Amino acid sequence: MDIYAENxxxxxRNPRNRSPLSPQERIGxxxxxxxxxxxxxxxxxxCGDEITVGLDIQNTHVCTISWDGTGCAISQAAMSMLSxxxxxxxxxxxxxxxxxDMLALLGVNLGPRRLKCALLxxxxxxxxxxxxxxxxxx
Amino acid sequence: MLDPKAIRSQFPLLLREISxxxxxxxxxxxxxxxxxxVLEAMMNVYRTSNANAHRGMHPLAEEATQQYEKARAxxxxxxxxxxxxxxxxxxxxxxxxxxxAHTVSQQDHIVLSLLEHHSNxxxxxxxxxxxxxxNLSDLEEILRTHTISLVAITGQSNVLGIRPPIEEIIQxxxxxxxxxxxxxxxxxxxxxxxVQKLDCDFLTFSSHKLYGPTGIGVLYAKRECLEEMSPMLGxxxxxYSIAEQSFTPLGIPEKFEAGTPPVADAIGxxxxxxxxxxxxxxxxxxxxxxxxxxxxxxxxxxxxxxILNLQPHSAKAPRGDLQPQSGCISFTLAAVHPHDxxxxxxxxxICLRAGHHCAQPIHKHLGIAASxxxxxxxxxxxxxxxxxxxxxxHAQHVLATT
Numbered sequence: 001m002d003i004y005a006e007n008x009x010x011x012x013r014n015p016r017n018r019s020p021l022s023p024q025e026r027i028g029x030x031x032x033x034x035x036x037x038x039x040x041x042x043x044x045x046x047c048g049d050e051i052t053v054g055l056d057i058q059n060t061h062v063c064t065i066s067w068d069g070t071g072c073a074i075s076q077a078a079m080s081m082l083s084x085x086x087x088x089x090x091x092x093x094x095x096x097x098x099x100x101d102m103l104a105l106l107g108v109n110l111g112p113r114r115l116k117c118a119l120l121x122x123x124x125x126x127x128x129x130x131x132x133x134x135x136x137x138x
Numbered sequence: 139m140l141d142p143k144a145i146r147s148q149f150p151l152l153l154r155e156i157s158x159x160x161x162x163x164x165x166x167x168x169x170x171x172x173x174x175x176v177l178e179a180m181m182n183v184y185r186t187s188n189a190n191a192h193r194g195m196h197p198l199a200e201e202a203t204q205q206y207e208k209a210r211a212x213x214x215x216x217x218x219x220x221x222x223x224x225x226x227x228x229x230x231x232x233x234x235x236x237x238x239a240h241t242v243s244q245q246d247h248i249v250l251s252l253l254e255h256h257s258n259x260x261x262x263x264x265x266x267x268x269x270x271x272x273n274l275s276d277l278e279e280i281l282r283t284h285t286i287s288l289v290a291i292t293g294q295s296n297v298l299g300i301r302p303p304i305e306e307i308i309q310x311x312x313x314x315x316x317x318x319x320x321x322x323x324x325x326x327x328x329x330x331x332x333v334q335k336l337d338c339d340f341l342t343f344s345s346h347k348l349y350g351p352t353g354i355g356v357l358y359a360k361r362e363c364l365e366e367m368s369p370m371l372g373x374x375x376x377x378y379s380i381a382e383q384s385f386t387p388l389g390i391p392e393k394f395e396a397g398t399p400p401v402a403d404a405i406g407x408x409x410x411x412x413x414x415x416x417x418x419x420x421x422x423x424x425x426x427x428x429x430x431x432x433x434x435x436x437x438x439x440x441x442x443x444x445i446l447n448l449q450p451h452s453a454k455a456p457r458g459d460l461q462p463q464s465g466c467i468s469f470t471l472a473a474v475h476p477h478d479x480x481x482x483x484x485x486x487x488i489c490l491r492a493g494h495h496c497a498q499p500i501h502k503h504l505g506i507a508a509s510x511x512x513x514x515x516x517x518x519x520x521x522x523x524x525x526x527x528x529x530x531x532h533a534q535h536v537l538a539t540t
Contacts, residue, residue, distance in 0.1 A: 003481070004478075004481075009536070009537070012537070012539070045507075047476070047492075048506070049507075073537060074477075
């Protein structure tokens with residue numbers, strides 16, 4: 001399938017859940033006790049693509065994902081799709097999401113050159129998740 | 139005048155089609171295509187005279203040795219070097235630079251320009267040498283205020299296509315007691331090189347950007363420089379004698395060429411040099427300038443397209459200005475990532491390079507992460523350049539966000 005297929009271009013042109021504000025900034029300080037906010041910025045120095053992803057998690061439930069970034073159509077569309085995919089899901093779903101799952105979500109087969117683009121957002125999400133469960137200190 | 143049609147007909151790869159479209163190869167700065175003459179010469183080595191050079195007394199070994207050394211002499215003449223033993227064959231331009239960098243230590247102060255390719259940056263960093271970055275206009279100042287061992291500078295930027303004034307840089311550096319290495323990887327296919335006139339201490343290039351095969355590069359170094367250098371690789375073919383705990387290497391250039399030499403590749407390179415000699419440098423340079431100036435003209439009509447160059451103030455050489463862009467030009471396109479652009483162009487058979495082109499410092503200096511590069515060889519045509527505007531506008535349309 002064409003990597004510039006309509007669904008990818010649609011997410012690239014109209015990114016979902018993209019916001020310069022993190023969930024924490026959007027909700028502000030008055031958040032319930034059992035919510036945890038996480039954020040991580042991942043970049044690919046080889047092409048300058050960068051994605052910052054923020055999560056609002058209640059226990060193990062992903063309430064909100066917001067993200068911002070710059071980069072090629074694949075990296076930006078993939079992140080947009082992931083933000084839709086995991087909103088309302090559990091943190092385990094993110095942890096278990098594989099490279100193959102990412103390609104299935106995009107609906108394309110990518111060569112090694114573009115795979116890094118497709119995985120940038122997923123890497124950012126997984127790295128953000130690593131702080132999940134740790135003491136929230138503010 | 140060059141006849142691009144007659145030249146193209148000698149490059150079998152250029153007949154290839156991608157998705158039914160003829161290939162438009164505008165990525166010669168990454169690697170050039172190879173003419174029939176080179177392909178046949180290399181095939182002929184393996185079909186008729188393959189043997190190891192510098193080993194064995196049988197007729198095939200003798201022939202291989204003679205042909206390998208003849209290739210060295212061809213490179214010597216091509217660079218106008220004084221002695222054949224000043225030519226060391228390496229596996230790449232990168233290895234040639236590493237061979238020189240291998241001899242510096244953390245006490246050494248090295249000057250690099252912002253235009254350098256990573257292959258002329260990392261080897262010096264790996265030796266923990268102290269790096270001084272120059273924008274060229276501050277070179278005299280750096281040479282005055284520090285004791286510089288070596289200035290390592292590109293002869294032609296692989297991103298901007300500009301040529302630093304190397305003659306002048308060499309004079310200034312020598313006056314300050316510094317040696318100079320010229321990375322001629324990009325220059326070599328686009329401008330004649332006369333190492334004795336330049337008076338550079340080291341000059342490196344690779345065969346595959348000069349219409350020759352991959353897998354072989356060249357280090358030129360003044361004889362006295364090579365004699366002082368210790369070999370980087372140890373192995374067969376570089377040893378004079380071995381004692382219980384130590385060895386004595388052969389003389390130059392053999393001591394730098396451990397292992398089975400790339401005989402067929404050296405013959406391929408020499409054939410490429412002989413092939414290129416059919417054309418006059420003046421014609422080559424004029425024709426390639428004609429292609430690039432035309433590319434500039436048609437590209438600048440595209441909305442949102444910016445051709446990269448240094449700002450005039452920082453482009454000031456120590457004395458005199460940088461020359462016009464040669465070999466390549468690079469650009470950015472508003473709201474279109476170079477990877478998307480080149481992928482979409484590639485589907486129409488148009489091959490351009492995207493990314494930082496292994497030159498992060500100059501991209502950082504220009505405040506961008508990546509760019510798209512158009513580079514030419516003597517087989518490219520005005521008709522090919524003319525395909526770009528509509529192809530680029532098509533990509534813009536596909537990716538339009540508004």
